Amino acid sequence: MKAWRWVLLLVVIAALAAFAWPWLAEDPGYVLVRLRGWRVETTAIAALVLLLLAWALLVLLWRLLGWPFGALNRRHRRISRRRLGEGLVALMEGRHGDAERDLQRAARLEALRGPALLAAAEAASRRGEYARALEILDQAGQAAPRAARVLRARTLRRAGKPAEALALLVPEADARTLTPGGWRELALAALAAGDLRRARSALEPLRQSGALGPKAYAELESRILTASLAAAADAAELNTLWSQLPKTQRRVPAAVEAYARRAIAFGLLLPAMDELEAALHREWSPALVRAWAALGDVDAAASLARAEGWLASHPNDPALLYALGRLSMKLGQWAKARQYLERALALAPDPAAWEALADVHAALGEWTQAQAAYRNALAVTRGEKVAAPLAEARPGVIDTRPIALEERDEHGVPRLRP
Incomplete structure (x- = not known):
């Protein structure tokens, strides 16, 4: 595309010159320059051409002088990009120590600092060095604050601190500014921390974001709904929770099975049987058949x-x-x-x-x-x-x-x- 731009520019210049030439030929102008006894007389057109040549010469000289420094910068960028690629490959291959080293070096280039530090923190987290990962994320937060916050929550959850991970994401969740990955981490952290209400509240934003495929989302939804229904303390709480769930979630087979089993435990045999038979009428499920057989x-x-x-x-x-x-x-x-x-x-x-x-x-x-x-x-x-x-x-x-x-x-x- 650059070549076409230059060609277009030259065509425009030629057209302007063709139209302006008769007007300039009639009166080319007069320029007089006197400096310390020196006297230069020329036409305005010649003066303009000389100025353009002088400007081109200065640009060329400046580039020649800056070429050694530019060569060093280009070499630095080239090496940093190569290290970023090698670090990502090592991360996918499970060579987390090599990945962290290469990614830390790639982060020396300002343009790559954010993604390189995030990947380095992920490498340290996968090695189980959670304190090291959090230190790297402190640096990454300056370049990519939202991504660093989500990755920090994931690291805290992996470190067995789901409550801290949840507290980190709650402010953005309440403001509805959480990223799709943040909603996923919020759901998992809330599930691990036992805050099932918060976990359920993350399902709809996560579904709308499309961050998870249908199968992965259905699996996470089933886990959260099953845990929520199994945690009901009594029949009244179970029925209240079941009635408050959206219609789409009440049709999830795992949720229907969890409700039926919990209802059986509370002696609600007829409501459990009704829900199971209605679910089997909509969609056949061997798991629901087994739950139904228990009734x-x-x-x-x-x-x-x-x-x-x-x-x-x-x-x-x-x-x-x-x-x-x-x-x-x-x-x-x-x-x-x-x-x-x-x-x-x-x-x-x-x-x-x-x-x-x-x-x-x-x-x-x-x-x-x-x-x-x-x-x-x-x-x-x-x-x-x-x-x-x-x-x-x-x-x-x-x-x-x-x-x-x-x-x-x-x-x-x-x-x-x-």
Whole structure:
């Protein structure tokens, strides 16, 4: 673009000269300079040209004189940029000592001082040298105060001082001038400090900022809502908190599950069941199915009928099959319970399902199979290999039932299991 600018400037000058030449040729002007006996006479045009040449000569001379100093400055900038790049690469590679050294050297260049010191503080923080990181942030605060404040809060939170990190960010949060990264740190610090109200208040600004992707934001939102609902001291506080949450947050599956489990603890079985069934109607969730199954004591027969209706739409869901097995056990339907639990275990190993199956075998007097199922439950809990295959649960009986049923969408195309 610079070349085009020069070309355009030359074209403008040429056009001006072409239009001004007839006027200047008629009367070129007269300039007389006398100095200590020296006398110079010339036209105004020639004087202007001489002045331009003198100015160009002075500029050239000044640049020649400043070239050695400019060369040193250019070398300093080049080395600082290289050290900044090397320091950032070392930081990403986990060579935090090398990263801090290179970044501190890069910070000697004023233009790179802010980002270099911030990255150096992050390197020191990752090494666990929190006091050193805070010292570097004192210097970085002069060049990039807002970024340094957010990074200071992160360092304090990592150092196990979430209350101090929260106090550092609260003034800007109240003024609604906190950066997106600051809202994230505020939410995490408040969650760690137990200030769940403040953590919830950071969710909406954080969502609007778009600083986190949908998955990361949903995970953080679930953590905060779950902790908030689990911390309710009594049923009245739980219901008040649940009613005050925005509608979008009351639809988060983790929040619905946390509310239901806390409501069960306070004896609010019917409200918990209503919320779970409404959530399952909106979006199917195996975790919610397990929470719903824990409410089977309210009306086991009606719950079993409702769950068997869901089975038509979700025939290969281990959580639903486990819930059906538990509900069948509550009604004393041991053969049906064994069928559901075996199908659930064939689809996905689960210690709770193995334990439930062991209880079924024990109720049926099948002590050998019950002991094997208990051993498998313990093995799955420990992350060990199941000792006995499912097919050996009832020796001598050939199981011809399908483990997984084919599912098709509304167009008749088979669905693939994830």
